[in-house]
Amino acid sequence: QVTLRESGPALVKPTQTLTLTCTFSGFSLSTSGMCVSWIRQPPGKALEWLALIDWDDDKYYSTSLKTRLTISKDTSKNQVVLTMTNMDPVDTATYYCARIHYGDPYYFDYWGQGTLVTVSS
Amino acid sequence: DIVMTQTPLSSPVTLGQPASISCRSSQSLVHSDGNTYLSWLQQRPGQPPRLLIYKISNRFSGVPDRFSGSGAGTDFTLKISRVEAEDVGVYYCTQATQFPSITFGQGTRLEIK
Numbered sequence: 001q002v003t004l005r006e007s008g009p010a011l012v013k014p015t016q017t018l019t020l021t022c023t024f025s026g027f028s029l030s031t032s033g034m035c036v037s038w039i040r041q042p043p044g045k046a047l048e049w050l051a052l053i054d055w056d057d058d059k060y061y062s063t064s065l066k067t068r069l070t071i072s073k074d075t076s077k078n079q080v081v082l083t084m085t086n087m088d089p090v091d092t093a094t095y096y097c098a099r100i101h102y103g104d105p106y107y108f109d110y111w112g113q114g115t116l117v118t119v120s121s
Numbered sequence: 122d123i124v125m126t127q128t129p130l131s132s133p134v135t136l137g138q139p140a141s142i143s144c145r146s147s148q149s150l151v152h153s154d155g156n157t158y159l160s161w162l163q164q165r166p167g168q169p170p171r172l173l174i175y176k177i178s179n180r181f182s183g184v185p186d187r188f189s190g191s192g193a194g195t196d197f198t199l200k201i202s203r204v205e206a207e208d209v210g211v212y213y214c215t216q217a218t219q220f221p222s223i224t225f226g227q228g229t230r231l232e233i234k
Contacts, residue, residue, distance in 0.1 A: 037223070047162075047170065047213055047225040060221035063122065096169055105176055106158040106217035111169040 002026035004036075004097050004112035011118050012087050018117060022080040022097030026110075029055055029075050033102045036080040038071065040093040041114070048093075053080055054102055089119045123147050123219050127212075127226035133234045140201040142229045144214030149194050151218070158217040161190055161199045164228075165210040173212075174199065201231075209233060 008020035020038070027034060037052040051071040052060045061069045070083045080097060094114040100107065124147040134140045150157045161174040172181045174190035177197060187202040201208055214226040 035221075037221075046227045047215075049223040049225065052221045052223075063222070098170075100217070100223075102220070104154065104156055105179070106220055107160050107172055107175040107181075108162070108170070108215075109172055109181070111171070114169050 002099065002110045004099065004110055006095060006097050006112045006115040008095070008115055008117065010116060011120065013121050014088055014119060016087050018082075018084045018087050018091070020082045020084075020095055020097075020115065020117075022082070022112060024078050024080070024097070024099070027099065029053075029073055029078070029080070031055055035100045035102055036073070037098050037100050037108070038080075038082045039096045039098060039108075040091075041096070042090075042093040045093075047096075050084075050095075051082060052100070087119045091117070092119045093117060122222050123150070123216055123224050125214050125216060125224050125226035127214060127229050129229060130227065131230045131232065133232050134201075134204045135234045136206060137203050140204050140208075140231060142199045142212055142214075142231075144192075144197045144199070144226050146195045146197075146216055150197075150216050151194065157193065158220070159190075159192070159197050160215050160217070161188075162213045162215060162225075163208075163210055164213065165207075168210075170213065204231070204233070206233065 004024040035054040038050040053071045068085045096114045098108040098111040162170040164170045178190040211228045
């Protein structure tokens, strides 16, 4: 049974750095083809892809946010961590982690419940 | 990045009636391997997204057969043959042809009249 769960602060101040952790079970991120991605959703708005890390520790970032994002994994703990620097109120959103396979069929098959992060002083 | 454009943005539907959502991509979603990695997600109120359809027309495990997908190239459609109350939510198309630069449509809100 595959599960993912996001954790992190509910409230951060502007200019601070956000650190989110995705803890998963039911699969290994060392298995060839496995990837975990972060996606966010501002209140009432659409989904936005942020970053992805694959089984080979290759890392990919949204073009618009790449200077602020860092993704990493701890395979032994089944965790993927996302940091986002210089937080701003426009970064207020629910942040999701999701599993995706590299290669056919390339779909997000499992999602976490999401964690709402509010950026406010 | 590939831009995904959905229409309509809101769709009021009568229970038991069909519903249709369109999705257009800014460039062809045909991958170099010949497949088209266009998926549809459903997001019920207060819930995370859930995979419904992948590779244009394949229903994911557990998805009712009233959901179907079609299309090719840059134009795709999600159809619900007979809308049920549990179908209320927002539907997103998403492409992974340009993996890892994955993009989503802006979402279509399905509501009951």
